[in-house]
Amino acid sequence: MGYxxxxxxxxxxxxxxxxxxxxxxxxxHVDADTVAxxxxxxxxxxxxxxxxxxxxxxxxxxxxxLTDPKVSSYRHEPNLGWIILVSENSLVRFLGTVVNGLSISxxxxxxxxxxxxxxxxxxxxxxxxxxxxAYVLSNH
Numbered sequence: 001m002g003y004x005x006x007x008x009x010x011x012x013x014x015x016x017x018x019x020x021x022x023x024x025x026x027x028x029h030v031d032a033d034t035v036a037x038x039x040x041x042x043x044x045x046x047x048x049x050x051x052x053x054x055x056x057x058x059x060x061x062x063x064x065x066l067t068d069p070k071v072s073s074y075r076h077e078p079n080l081g082w083i084i085l086v087s088e089n090s091l092v093r094f095l096g097t098v099v100n101g102l103s104i105s106x107x108x109x110x111x112x113x114x115x116x117x118x119x120x121x122x123x124x125x126x127x128x129x130x131x132x133x134a135y136v137l138s139n140h
Contacts, residue, residue, distance in 0.1 A: 002026045005033065008050065009131050011041065013120065015050040021058040027071040038077040046081030048124060050116050051096070053087040061091070066099045075104055082106040082124060084116040 003026055006015045041047055083104055085096040093109045100107045110116050
């Protein structure tokens with residue numbers, strides 16, 4: 001499969017790690033899994049997301065398809081917190097900004113996981129960094 005979910009801070013912050021080719025079918029699955037995950041949590045608790053696209057080899061470039069509700073319904077969930085896209089690929093960064101940046105106020109694009117963690121530490125002060133998965137921090 002071209003993606004996996006990984007908790008970084010249980011019930012507060014998770015990563016969607018993409019590998020290989022990203023297809024619209026994969027994005028539909030990610031959207032459905034994300035909506036299910038968000039709906040499992042109380043609406044008062046924001047759940048933050050890191051989209052790790054550093055290992056993508058191919059991805060859809062059609063903005064109209066990328067904004068289709070079948071792949072982006074998660075944007076309407078009330079407890080959606082920050083979404084941070086991690087990528088060094090300028091085209092992925094651009095598409096991510098066009099697709100998400102125009103409709104989500106808490107969206108950012110960064111180059112590294114360290115940048116993502118720093119941004120979250122600055123903007124979401126209540127995250128429990130003591131519960132962080134040490135493997136994620138040491139192997140990124």
